[in-house]
Amino acid sequence: MKKKIRCSMINIRRNNFTYCMLVISFLLASTLYSQNHQKIDSLIKATSTEIYVNPDKAIKIGQHIVTISDKDIDFKIRGYKLIADGYSSKRDYEKSLKYVLKANELLHLTNNKLLKIIIINKMGIQYHQLKIYDKSIQYLDQAEQLIMEYPYRDSIHTDLGKNYVIRGFIYKEKFSCAIAIDFFNRGIAELLKSKVKSDNAIISIAKYNKGNCYILMSNNQLASQNFLESIETAKIINARSLQYFALKGLAQVYTLEGKYNEAITALKQALLLSNDVNDLILNDELYNGLSQNYLAVNEWDSFKEYHLKYLNSQKLIKERERTSVSESLDVKEKELATKISSETSKFYSIVLTLMVLLLVILLLLYTSIKKKMKEILLIKNQIYLLQNEKTK
Numbered sequence: 001m002k003k004k005i006r007c008s009m010i011n012i013r014r015n016n017f018t019y020c021m022l023v024i025s026f027l028l029a030s031t032l033y034s035q036n037h038q039k040i041d042s043l044i045k046a047t048s049t050e051i052y053v054n055p056d057k058a059i060k061i062g063q064h065i066v067t068i069s070d071k072d073i074d075f076k077i078r079g080y081k082l083i084a085d086g087y088s089s090k091r092d093y094e095k096s097l098k099y100v101l102k103a104n105e106l107l108h109l110t111n112n113k114l115l116k117i118i119i120i121n122k123m124g125i126q127y128h129q130l131k132i133y134d135k136s137i138q139y140l141d142q143a144e145q146l147i148m149e150y151p152y153r154d155s156i157h158t159d160l161g162k163n164y165v166i167r168g169f170i171y172k173e174k175f176s177c178a179i180a181i182d183f184f185n186r187g188i189a190e191l192l193k194s195k196v197k198s199d200n201a202i203i204s205i206a207k208y209n210k211g212n213c214y215i216l217m218s219n220n221q222l223a224s225q226n227f228l229e230s231i232e233t234a235k236i237i238n239a240r241s242l243q244y245f246a247l248k249g250l251a252q253v254y255t256l257e258g259k260y261n262e263a264i265t266a267l268k269q270a271l272l273l274s275n276d277v278n279d280l281i282l283n284d285e286l287y288n289g290l291s292q293n294y295l296a297v298n299e300w301d302s303f304k305e306y307h308l309k310y311l312n313s314q315k316l317i318k319e320r321e322r323t324s325v326s327e328s329l330d331v332k333e334k335e336l337a338t339k340i341s342s343e344t345s346k347f348y349s350i351v352l353t354l355m356v357l358l359l360v361i362l363l364l365l366y367t368s369i370k371k372k373m374k375e376i377l378l379i380k381n382q383i384y385l386l387q388n389e390k391t392k
Contacts, residue, residue, distance in 0.1 A: 227246045290302070
């Protein structure tokens with residue numbers, strides 16, 4: 001009896017030990033998962049401020065997140081969005097759209113309503129960048145409806161702000177600057193409520209575009225004010241590319257007002273920042289602006305220097321365009337050759353199928369005729385026999 005009790009006690013201890021080990025393993029796994037979850041989340045948030053500073057870095061981190069997030073759909077979607085944002089910053093909108101579409105394709109697998117709002121909003125932004133305005137408005141309307149239905153109002157200031165700002169861009173192109181400025185102001189007001197540091201990038205862009213609108217409306221004072229505010233806002237997140245755009249706009253105002261030396265100073269500041277932007281078309285605009293302003297103040301040597309740079313950049317742009325057209329034609333030729341090959345294969349497959357079908361039909365027809373002929377012959381024989389019997 002004592003032996004049985006002792007064995008029972010040993011079994012109970014073993015069971016307790018196993019249970020404890022399972023609990024500890026579960027807690028460790030949960031802790032590691034939670035830590036990994038927080039690590040990826042922090043990485044995405046930190047990288048969101050890098051988009052306008054170092055887009056290539058943002059793209060690489062986004063690709064890494066996509067690779068390690070196979071089991072977590074939400075992080076995979078956010079990784080694709082990060083890649084798309086990086087390409088948008090580089091003004092490679094077609095590649096950006098490619099990754100937004102990848103994120104959009106996964107939306108039906110998530111229950112995260114806020115993430116759905118973010119991606120659908122991004123789809124609207126993407127189609128605006130590609131100048132497909134009807135499609136952009138369609139997604140912006142869809143996102144706005146989801147935003148209005150979202151119960152936690154403090155969580156949607158960023159997305160509603162972006163939605164309004166993008167509408168401002170579209171209305172500026174399609175209708176008037178007066179309507180656009182109203183939406184820019186609405187967007188800025190929502191973004192300021194969010195208190196998210198990375199939202200300063202969108203605020204800076206909105207103010208830069210307000211500045212451009214005020215130039216078109218011949219209100220140089222408000223244009224300068226908005227460009228200066230855009231520069232200061234961009235400095236908060238060290239977005240050098242955004243400072244560059246605002247300085248270029250400010251220089252335009254100075255040129256219009258005949259303040260050529262102030263314009264030259266602004267353009268030179270922009271030129272220093274353009275090393276990070278590395279955009280040939282934008283540098284072309286800078287060289288042209290500097291050459292015109294130096295011409296206005298009769299500084300011939302500086303005019304010649306920047307005019308020559310402007311001409312060289314024009315040459316490079318045309319070469320790039322020719323290369324791009326040539327590459328595009330090569331791609332089209334390959335696509336056409338592939339299509340012809342595919343269509344030829346389909347044609348031969350159809351012809352072969354029809355021939356086989358025709359042979360089958362002929363064979364069936366031949367068999368049927370042969371059978372009928374046999375039947376007719378049999379009937380004739382029977383008639384002949386009957387006739388002979390009657391004769392007898």
